[in-house]
Amino acid sequence: MKTINLVIGAALLATFANCKNEESKEAQVEEQQKVKTVDSTAAEKARYADAALTPAKPVMPENYEIDWEGVEADEELKMDFDNWVAYRTFSESLSKLELKEVPEEEITDYITQLEEESTSLENTIPERLLTEEVMEDIKDIREEVADLRRVTEQPGVDESKIGNQVEELVEAYQDLNEELKETMTKKGSTLLDDNQ
Template sequence: MKTTKFFTAAIIVSGLTFTACGSDKKENAEAMDSTETEMYQSDLEANNQTEAENPTAVIMTRQYAMNDGTQINYDLNEEGVTGFEAWEPFNTLSYEMREIEKVNFVATNERINNWNGTIMSLDKTIPSWLKTEEVMEDVADIQKEYKELIAEKNASEKERKENLEELSEQFDDLREELTETIDEYIKVHQEAIEEYNEEAKKGKMDAAREEYNEEIKKQNKIADYKEKK
């Protein structure tokens, strides 16, 4: 966005130079072209440097339409999923896990004590389409690690940091599993489209629709978690 602003401003100013006359017009235009290029290049390099220094800070939003018409909105960076439109506790914890890396030990402990409601509601608020056995197992592991972390209030600073690292690792495992789950939905959809196109090329449209509908049913088996009664 910053690059766009600089580039647009340079074009507007450059346009004003065409009102000059004779050699002044040419010199002004050449000078402005040079300034425009330098401004654009400098800003572009600054943005690229920021992304290179901290690529995880670049978060993209993706949308995906499920077979039943449900729209899925999720955020991700180069390490995987960072948030879901319909899963606020996960979004909160994702933000907190990034932020604790920036604060001191005392401030970190204060924040951790406020996570109870967020972490303990992960399993109750997760969207049904994400409920795979692996994802729910990772959620349970996070809740277990958090309980142990809170229970050891009198532990040394070193022990607390180690326990926090274990919680962070569990959260990374959850993010990885969520990313794989989304990829599985997309993979099934792509394969269904390929099956459809293969029959459609032969002019067999009814067969194409049947192939697509049969293949897309595999999405229904991805969320395989069985609620414990």
């Protein structure tokens, strides 16, 4: 009988110990899940905080005009540039597109407008600003507008592809701005050198 009592007692102790271990394991699992939840939430919050602080792409100036600070351009050439209405019109249209101020249902008509404005850029450029490099940059802009049309006409196109193409167009525009600044600086210094 003593042996049976000892076996039953040992079995009860083992069962009690197993239950205790199971409760301990469950508590550990719950604690680990809580820690993981807290860690993933912290990581998500940090990621969103970083995203809010660092823009995904470079931000263009609000007016999309050339920044003349530090540029010594010939005043007559700058006046020609300032009177180039087609440039300002295209700049404003590109600004609205890049800043997503164009409703999605109007994008096709807007691209037609950009095509017309880029053609006007090419046809109305002041003669004294007309260089091979400037013309090449305008050609690049026209090609990027055509690519934007092709991308938007694809059935079921992903919005990110449209965004990427808009970025390409903005980069071509920025290249034109840089070339215009260089052209006005080079020609300005050449004119000064010729007068001396």
